[in-house]
Amino acid sequence: MSSFHFNHQGGIERASYELASELAAQGDELTLVATDVHPEPSPPLTWHRVAMPKTPGFLIPSVYPARATKSLANATFDILHNQGGCALRRQDVITAHSCHRAWWTMKLHHGEAARALLNPLHHVVLRVERANYRPNAYSRVIAVSAGVGREVTEHYGVPAEKIRVIPNAVDIGKFQPLDAAARRARVRAQHGLDDDDVALLWVGKEFRRKGLEPLLRALPALGHAAKALVVGGDDPTHYRTLAAQLGVADRVIFAGHSSQVEDYFAAGDAFVLPTLYEAFALVTLEAAAAGLPLVTTEVNGTEDFVVDGENGFLTERDGGSIARALAPLVADSTLRRRLGENARRMVSDYRWDAVARRTHAVYEEVLEERARR
Secondary structure (H helix, E strand, O other), rough: EEEOOOOOOOOHHHHHHHHHHHHHHHOOOOOEEEEEOOOOOOOOOEEEEHHHHHHHHHHHHHHHHHHHHHOOOOOOOOOHHHHHHOOOOOEEEEEEEOHHHHHHHHHHHHHHHHHHHEEEEEEEEHHHHHHHOOOOOOHHHEEEOOOHHHHHHHHHHHOHHEEEOOOOOOOOOHHHOOHHHHHHHHHHHHHOOOOOOOEHHHHHHHOOOOHHHHHHHHHHHHOOOEEEEEEEEOOHHHHHHHHHHOOOHHHEEEEOOOHHHHHHHHHEEEEEEEOOOOOOHHHHHHHHHOOOOOEOOOOOEEEEEOOOOOEEOOOOOOOOOOOHHHHHHOOOOOHHHHHHHHHHHHHOOOHHHHHHHHHHHHHHHHHHHHHHH
16 A cells, blocks of 8 residues: 555545554555655554655655655555555555545636646646546546545546545544543633533634635624634634624634644534535544534535434535524534434444455455456
């Protein structure tokens, strides 16, 4: 399995490491192909280290595949499985964690093309992505959501019959700690939240794309008990000013980045993510695992999981729509509890052991197809 990095911090890197660890635990002999693995793997996982020259960041998606492919020239594997954009020149299975072309198109449609065009990284990634999905460059594509599957078909002509949708998973136990009540009390006290306050949790690194502004615009239409609890490391200056203009500055808490975000899920009462675009909205699964009802836009990942009126509400990306979705949750703790319990029950299918079994089944497909040929 190849990825530039495997670790427990990033998105693709963390998901890839979790999957690899579970595949090994289920009996697969698996080698990680990467420049860096942290923490270093323990048997039965092994690591094939790819040495990289000093390389500008924007060139890594192009340089790594060449270096990794060359380093594997004399290696023999039954299956070559690539994770994301840093793919080898040869592959049996590629996991599409996103479709960069779809992201690029979204930027163009929302007036952000200039900044994207000036960043050479995007041009390199798009070139590598085209190579990844050229005809006969793969046997199967694993898409992390149905939406990503549609995107690689639309933008690169990947045949639907070669796509298998296998979502990422969530460490459910991490978001259901035995001391959840104590964590909730500590975080709420730290930020001045009373027992009667309804904490509308928002988590993300990109305030604009993930819809913090429409959430703030929804607050004036909700009761004073509704408080926005914002967790993320982006610049809050514009949003502090907007909250003051809307008269809700005292109802918006900017908590900053947290390395223990699970504590904030314990402190929340509902989770809100009116995002513009996602490849797979893992954070919604984390919120569901914590037992929070979900209010989110219908994007990749959420469309596969959020059932309107059962575990949350789907909303448009504007303050009025978000306020209408949140109003019953703010007013009714019984409804919050019922939808949150449904969300927690439904997320139980998103486990790494199940993802590993389904991924292994794709390997078997490839091997059987190869044997027939």
